Amino acid sequence: MLRRAILVLAATAGLFSIVPVTSSFGRNPDIGGFQLTSTGGMPSVTRVAVASAARAASLFATPSVISAPTIDLGVFGSVAISAARLPAAEKWQHVSQVDFRAMFGPDCASSGLAGCNTRFANTLRSVAGQADGLAEVAMLNLVNRSVNGAMKYREDTALWGVGDYWATPSEIARKGAGDCEDFAIAKFWLLRSLGVPADQLQLVVLQDTRRQLFHAVLVAHMAGGSYVLDNVTSRLSLDTAYGQYQPIMSFSAGRNYIHGFSGSNTAMAAMPKDLSSVSPGEGL
Secondary structure: OOOOOOEEOOOOOEEEEEEEEOOOOOOOOOOOEEEEEOOOOOEEEEEEOOOOOOHHHHHHHOOOOOOOOOEEEEEEHOOEEEEOOOOHHHHHHHHHOOOOOOHHHHHHHHOOOOOOOOHHHHHHOHHHHHHOOOOOOHHHHHHHHHHHHHOOOOOOHHOOOOOOOOHHHHHHHHHOOOOOHHHHHHHHHHHHHHOOOOOHHHEEEEOOOOOOOEEEEEEEOOOOOOEEEOOOOOHHHHHEEEEEEEEEEEEOEEEEEEEEEEOOOOOOOOOOOHHHOOOOOOOO
């Protein structure tokens, strides 16, 4: 018999059932096959083989040309589970389908991107020169501080007239402001312009149990660990320092993930059952 990990699905309690399926990995005692099926109208989740957070993440990781870290997408002590569709996936597609790396380079004006001649873009364009020769952690510190200082925090309702809107770097540049996921999006594209591969970057939507609200951060997976770039602090820390952060869903390298916890972890006690109700920056 295959030994199967026990998964508690954060954010989808009562909405999905876990069904064992035939493993494509043979009779490896460390891997169990699972298929998650909808029981409450939520989108189905693709088949995933899970043994532990580290093993699950390694299935999705690809080598990095910069530092080749071991990428564990199960950030903040969770297990990352590949999902076919998520309510926020279209919003992530909106901000990631166009390549915005040129906005932070010398050829922005000729790239056709809007917002090149703005304070936001001009400020962050100078980061490339400052980052030259820096070690990875120093570069992440620079990016986190620079983006936090280049834009103001404003709620989506004030900026866009809707409860949850994910802005592109061009839209952020035009407004000079955004909420938490917009800070994360700006950091994603700035790091991409500095040569960090997409598969080392993960936008994570979570709930902050200390502040009692939904939140979004960017996690950069480097050789030294998974570093959190957060708009609420300019201090860079590993994900293990954030016990109050409970991941709900995330996006990395063209894939969507929901997050769960193994064994008897009680972290998901107050997780939302309806993923469409999760709006970063809003209260739980």
